[in-house]
Amino acid sequence: MPDRQRKPAVLSHDFYERPTLEVACDLIGMVLVHDSGAGRAAGMIVEAEAYIGETDPACHAARGLTRRTEPLYGPPGRAYVYFNYGMHYLVNAVTERSGVPAAVLLRALEPLEGVELMRLRRARPLAPAVALCRGPGNLTRALGIDLALNRADLSASALTIEDWGFRPGPLTWTPRVGISVGTEPYWRVLVPGHSAVSGPPARRRAANPEAQG
DNA sequence: CGTTCGATGCACT
């Protein structure tokens, strides 16, 4: 667990109302917290991806405004949660400003609180703690995030993102993963070498802190 | 170590 350097502070809407790539890298080290009836679970964000506008072919807004993509066009600082592959919920933080469809997909967390609750929710409760929130589908499962939290206010709801003072070192940017278009830009940001980052073990080990900033 | 593939349900055309 990284050293905590200050008391938790919930991120305000201003944090999200900025260029999406800035928000994406600044989210690394922040803490996603879900306070539910079942209890509290939280983890530090170690991997994220930016999806930016209707011209980004991998962004859900590439095909325009629909009922599903409506939250992307809404105010920044809200959650955009959707259901994928028939079994996984994925959570994004909406960025930019109203009318500009953009968001940051949260892909992996280092568990900090509620590890036992995460185990109860996960399909593989015996996995090492660091693997409980590795991958975008896994982290929503571990934190109990589903469509009920779509459009939730990330500054004032059961689902928040907070600054606990963690400041990971230099970050690495790579192409986004799991998509068939829009793989050119390096819009995935992560803590290099962190064992909670998604992907095969070889790739996680291969990352080194010198990679890039 | 690597790759392949089934599960599973919904939004959108």
Next chain:
DNA sequence: GTGCATCGAACGT
């Protein structure tokens, strides 16, 4: 009917 911003088990090497 098609295609997913996935996961992990089951294989092959």
